[in-house]
Amino acid sequence: MSSPQMVGREGDLERLCGLLDAVNDGVPRAAVLGGEAGIGKTRLLSEFAASVPSEALVLRGQSVDLGTVAAPYAPIKDVLRNLVAAVGDSAVTDAAGPGRSALVALLPELSQGETDSGSAAQLHEAVAVVLEHVAQERPVVVIVEDLHWIDAASLNLLRFLVRALRSGRLLLLMSYRSDDVTRGHPVRGFLTELDRGRIVERWELTRLTKAQVRRQVKAILGEFPTADVLARMAERSEGVPFFVEELLGLDGCDTDDGLPDTLRDLLLARYERLEPSTQAVLRLLAAGGVRVPHVIFERVHAGGADDLDTAIREAVFASVLVIDDDDYAFRHALVREAIHAELLPGERTRFHAGYAEALEQTAGRRRVAAEVSYHWMAAHDPEKALPATIDAMFEARGAFAYATAGQMGERALELWDRVAEPEQVAEMPKIELLGRTSSHLRNAGENERAIALIDLALAESSPDQPLQYARALRDKAFYLANVGRPGSIELLEQAGELVPPGSPGDLRATILTALSGRLMLEARLDEAIAMAANAHAEASAIGSRRYLSISSNIAGVCLAHAGDVDGGLARLEEARVFADGDGISSLRYWVNASDLHYLLGRYDSAVALAEDGLARARELGVERISGVILAANAVDPYLALGEWARADELIARGLSLDPPFAFKVYLQRARMWRLLWGGDVATAAEQLRALQPTVAALVEVEMQTRLGIALVAAEIAIAQGDLARAWDEASVLFRPVHRAIPGYDLPLLWVAARVTASIRRERALAAAQTCTKANSHATSATRSSVDLDEADRDIRTALDGATSWPTAPFWIALVEAELGGASADGTDADLWRRAILAVRDSSAPVHLLPYAQLRMGEAAIVVGHRDAAHEALAAAAHDADAAGITLIGDAARAVAKRARLGVAAPEPLGADDPETASAEPLTPREQQVLELVARGLSNREIGSELFISGKTASVHVSAILRKLGASTRTEAVFLAGATTR
Structure with missing residues (x-):
């Protein structure tokens, strides 16, 4: 009674075919199909799979229903095993490159003697790389069905693939049962x-x-139904194709006699017409899941082989079962669920116990502990469920499925008191199980649950067990740091006291290095340097090059911030040497070294270090995970160099890959700063408002984040004219909790000086005005209670403490100019001339020169030097426009207009045309794109030339057409005067 042709899904099939055609441009696509049970999702995907060209490779993965804890990576394993079957195991492992060991952790059968290792990041990257590699050779369709049953690890991997896949003829299709994805379901998010x-x-x-x-x-019966039958069919099925087929299986639905009254009865109708022996086989099969391999089922089935064959054959002829390779599967999951619900308690216990034993006997190299745990749980046998669940926890951890490992750990804790001697059965004390489970939850991003469990572990242990208690304290410190909450330092100090020198293992080394790192982030530099020395001594004693590198790294950064720049750089070089061959410490070196070089004003070397680190991440197979952090470190130096298009690409790419929380904040801060100086103050302010609640905790425990957010927040407030709020943000420098870090302090000191100077100018203007209606509303500056003389003293005192920092000269020049003039309001033109000379230094960020020229022009206007003002404002507008610093370019023209100095708007390419003379200027990146357009390249080809996506190239082309007032690409080339080369 299955329809020989699919009905009512022609448009959906055409849409899927269109997506497959679209991937031929080399850019992956993805789609998700939802729908209620029985609506035809699997049929549609099967019809589509059958329609794809023969050269395309179709890889299908099926999520498995194991109740509340799904089997880790079940659909991903299906996809990869189908891929191995199609192209061979060596092709898959070779394509995985450095991620091969992580792939082996997922599919042990791929091992050729090497030990499975790696990380979740490497596994995600390996799967992406393998799929991209194969999709370069031929179109690839990946189908993952039944997301409503998917495990957290697979869902995270799919989330990564959607964000990270950038090349290859790859189409990713997913389906889910919409009535099962209710509020709170992970797939909903x-x-x-x-x-x-x-x-x-x-x-x-x-x-x-x-x-x-x-x-x-008509398709099923070969003839159209009568009006009565059609009406009855439409009413009872409610338009669900599967129910139509089930109703037709009941004697064609000719009359109302015998028709089921409920959905359950309909689903069981075919089953109940089968022989009792066949029904018994189906009940046994239902306990095994939607799909059961023959090798497993024949072990569970107690009867003879001939009886089994007879029953299976009858169920297949009745359209209850289908045979797929060597597996038995119910034609629809709804039927399996209905039959499983019919099991008697005794049957349920016996059947699930049988499956657990069969899986244990036939597992081989395949990891099936999650399934074994599920069946022993369903069999209500805690004595066997506990060790199986512990095994499942270890297996999930081995495959980097941390969420599943955490869920298995929690299941084991629930079973603990139901077992006579749990420590012997689990082969570990409860405190260890609590610690492991909390660690897995933390790695899965479940930080609050991890903290709750580690608190239980601390409550059940005591300082009388020093190493165990110290490990729990250390773990809680890590978890608090993950969510940006205070308390890590105190916990690590307490843990360090419990682990004396010479203790076994690397526990003391991890505690000391972590403590020195937290002290560094809170800018307690002297304490961090001393603690890093202790950590270094401990690392040397245990022979750990990793911790030697990390401790040298932390000491180097802190020494530099404390004033010994050369000594700090030397220690960082030591860290690099010690890190050789170790992925974790080497990536940490590249991150900190590139950041320090940026703060020192060495922007080219900062970019080079970040790019070197990115190359190392690529070698380690974590380019799209840890590599994002290094790419983020290149953003600020690119902005400082004026390569804003490249910074934009890195910001967008980094945020799309969902980096760790702290680095996401860094990228968002850079994006807001870029929007602000690019002239989009409103969007920058909107994004700041959205970010501030989520970052509140982090700024309390990370000084660099506190200062970075304060800087951009103060600058946005200045641009909005809210000087009281701007001072509130900038004055974080002068609060008791602040500890000086010159590289971060200096830009904010300049902003603080900008604020005090602006407040003075507004107050002077308000005092000079007569008491008119226009003056009845006080500005934020006149309402502000800031003691400006005290503020100036605070700024100069802080500035005196930062004079030795390499970039201090131009920041000092800017501050002196901001606070210059008879009224300390920034109106001394001579000081602004000096500032302009100072910011021409290569270590000064590119936006400072047009800013200083703007302020020079304003100061010259005050003293009546109109020629000097015109020259400065014209230079400010020109330099700002050339670098894309719209905030300053627009401000310079506005000042000139008010003073009637006539600074011209920027001229785009083709400015001889009067219709385009007032258009926006093309950015350097847009000029590059325009040259490629003139050569006749498509958006995709432009993207390949410039290492950007075709979509990004399309955005640039649209901006070019808008700015030039062109309706076509050819017209844009003509208007710009570009020549084809």
Whole structure:
């Protein structure tokens, strides 16, 4: 009674085919199909899979229903095993490159003697690289069905693939049962992300119309139904194709006699017509899941082989079962669920116990502990469920499925008191299980649950067990740091006291290095240097090059910030040498070294170090995970160099890959700063308002984040004219909690000086005005209670403490100019001339020169030097426009207009045309794109030339057309005067 042709899904099939055609441009696509049970999702995907060209490779993965804790990576394993079957294991492992060991951790059968190792980051990267590699050779369709049953690890991997895949003829299709994805379901959040970012096409299959039901009946029966039958069929099925087929299986639904009254009865109707022996086989099969391998089922089945064959054959002929290779599967999961619900308590216990034993006997190299745990739990046998669950926890951890490992650990803790001697059964004390489970939850991002469990571990242990208690204290410190909450330092100090020198293992080394790192982040530099020395001594004693590198790294950064720049750089070089061959410490070196070089004003070397680190991340197979952190470190130096298009690309790319929380904040801060100086003050302010609640805790424990957010927040407030708020943000430098870090302090000191000078000018203007209606509303500056003389003293005192920092000369020149003039309001033109000379230094960020020229022009106007003002403002507008610093370019023209100095708007390419003379200037990146357009390249080809996506190239082309007032690409080339080369 299955329809020989699919009805009512022609438009959906065409849409899927269109997506497959679209991937031929080399850019992956993805789509998610939703719909209620029985609506035809699997049928549609099967029809589509059958329709793809023969050269395309179709890889299918099926999520498995194991109750509340799904088997880790079940659909991903299916996809990869299908891929291995299609192209061979060596092709897959070779394509994985440095991620091969992580792939082996997921599929042990791929091992050729090497030990499985790596990380979740390497596994994600390896899967992405393998799929991209194969999709360069041929179109690849990956189908992952039944997301409503998917495990957290697979969902995270799919989330990564959607964000990270950038090349190859790859189409990723996913399906889910919409009535099972209720509020709180993890897939709900995944779908919301897709909708918010418009990353993936998503639609739901609708029920069939009455006319479509009529066509489906005709396809099945070979003739159209009578009006009565059609009406009855449409009413009872409600347009769900699967229910139409089930109803037709009941003697064609000719009359109302014998028709089921409920959905459950309908689902069981075919089953109940089978022989009792066949029903018994189906009940046994239902306990095994939607799909059961023959090798497993024949072990569970107690009867003879001939009896089993007879029963299976009858169930297949009755369209209850299908055979797929060597597996038995129910034609629809709804039928399996209905039959499973019919099991008697005794049957349920026996059947699930049988499956658990069969899986244990046939597992081989495949990891099936999650399934074994599920069946022993369903069999209500805690004595066997506990060790199976512990095994499942270890297996999940071995495959980097931390969420599943944490869930298995929590399941084991629930079983603990139901077992006579749990420590012997679990082969570990409860305190260890609590610690392991909390660690897995922390790695899965479940920080609050991890903290709750580690608190239980601390409550159940005591300082009388010093190493155990210290480990729990250390772990809690890590978890608090993960969520940006205070308390880590105190916990690590307490843990360090419990672990004396010479203690076994590397526990003391991890505690001391972590403590020195937290002290560094809070800018307690002297304490951090001393603690790093202790950590270094401990690392030397245990022979750990990793901790030797990390301790040298921390000491180097702190020494530099404390004033010994040369000594700090020397210690960082030591860290690099010690890190050789170790991925974790080497990446940490590249991150800190590139950041320090940026703060020292060595922007080219900062970029080079970040790029070197990115290359190392690529070698380690974590380019799109840890590499994002290094790419983020290149953003600020690129902004300082004026390579804003490159910075924009890194920011967008980094945020799309969902980096760790702290680095996401760094990228968001850079994006806001870029928007502000690019002239989009409103969007920058909007993003700041959205970010501030989430970053509140982090700024309390990370000094560099506190100062970075304060800097951009103060600058946004200045641009909005809210000087009281700007001072509130900038004055973080003068609060008791602040500890000086010259590289971060100096830019904020300049901003603080800008604020005090602006407040003075506004107060002077308000005092000079007569008491008119226009003066009845006080400005934020006149309302402010800032003691400006005290503020100036604080600024100069802080500045005196930072004079030895390499970039101090130009920052000092700017501060002196801001506070210059008879009224300390920044109106001394001579001081601004000196500032202009100072910021021409290569270590000064590019935006400072046009800013100083703008302020020079304003000061010259005050003293009546109109020629000097015109020259400075024209230079400010020109330099700002050339660098894309719209905030300053617009401000310079506005000042000139008010003073009637006539500074011209920027002229784009083709400015001889009067219709385009007032257009916006093309950015350097847009000029590059325009040259490639003139050569006749498509958006995709432009993207390949410039190492950007075709979509990004399209955005640039659209901006060029808008700015030039052109309607076509050819017209844009003509208007710009570009020549084809």
